[in-house]
Amino acid sequence: MIITRNYRLRTWLRAIKGSFLLIGSLLTGSVSAQTVGQLADRVAIAEQVARYSYAADGKDLEAFLALYTEDAVWKSIPPGQTEPNMIMHNREEIRTFSADRYKQNAGIRTGHHQSGLLFTELTADTAKTQNMVLVTQQGAEDAAPRVVVSGVYYDTWKKTTAGWLITSRTLHMEPLPLTE
Numbered sequence: 001m002i003i004t005r006n007y008r009l010r011t012w013l014r015a016i017k018g019s020f021l022l023i024g025s026l027l028t029g030s031v032s033a034q035t036v037g038q039l040a041d042r043v044a045i046a047e048q049v050a051r052y053s054y055a056a057d058g059k060d061l062e063a064f065l066a067l068y069t070e071d072a073v074w075k076s077i078p079p080g081q082t083e084p085n086m087i088m089h090n091r092e093e094i095r096t097f098s099a100d101r102y103k104q105n106a107g108i109r110t111g112h113h114q115s116g117l118l119f120t121e122l123t124a125d126t127a128k129t130q131n132m133v134l135v136t137q138q139g140a141e142d143a144a145p146r147v148v149v150s151g152v153y154y155d156t157w158k159k160t161t162a163g164w165l166i167t168s169r170t171l172h173m174e175p176l177p178l179t180e
Contacts, residue, residue, distance in 0.1 A: 038122060042108045045127055046117055046159055052166075053112040059102040069158055069165045079175040102123055111136040111145060114153070127157040127164070133171070150174045 048067055055063035068074075068091050075084040088094045113134040121128040133153050136145035149171070156168040 037124070041122060041124075041127065041159070041164070042119060045119075045129060048157075048164050048166070049114055049129075049131060053114055056098075056112050057110050059105075059110075061095065061099055061102065065091055065100060066162070067096060068169075069160070069167045072166055073168045075168075075170040077170065077172050079173050084170070087141055105137070107140060109138045109145070111138075125159040127159075129153075129155045129157065131155075147176060149170055150176060 016097055022162055052067055054060075055067065070091050072087075072094065074086075074094055074097075076086040078083050086163040088097055113136070114131050117131040119127060119129050128158065131153050133149065133151055134147060135149035137148050138145040151171050151173040154168075154170045154172065155166055157164045158167045
């Protein structure tokens with residue numbers, strides 16, 4: 001627990017330092033057009049990550065699907081495993097799975113809580129990111145939301161005329177605590 005807190009604190013402090021460096025660079029005019037473009041791309045992708053949560057939680061199938069390329073691949077890898085237990089090979093398979101899941105969860109409030117967005121690669125037209133995810137659900141008879149998924153999303157992005165879209169999303173699930 002202390003290691004996780006220290007890591008998060010160091011990450012937060014690096015982000016603040018980066019913000020001050022950026023502000024200083026903007027004030028002195030030493031920021032290149034490429035840097036501004038990269039910052040714009042990072043913000044655009046971060047907004048797509050937020051849209052993912054809002055669309056999934058709102059059960060807005062069309063908004064959810066609009067985040068993926070036609071040939072997007074979605075994988076889920078269970079805790080302690082190295083191979084996926086589920087693979088969807090394109091937007092239509094994602095549509096079918098998501099529509100079924102939305103029907104299955106009718107009347108249940110779902111929350112996709114994503115944080116810690118890291119860029120592991122960023123070019124003018126592709127990106128790779130990872131971020132933590134915690135999914136909660138709460139039915140009418142539940143006193144509080146319960147955690148149903150915890151893990152890390154590993155995403156590959158492509159810049160298109162429609163903006164940044166997911167070409168590949170892999171969920172590496174973490175074990176959930178046992179409850180009685």
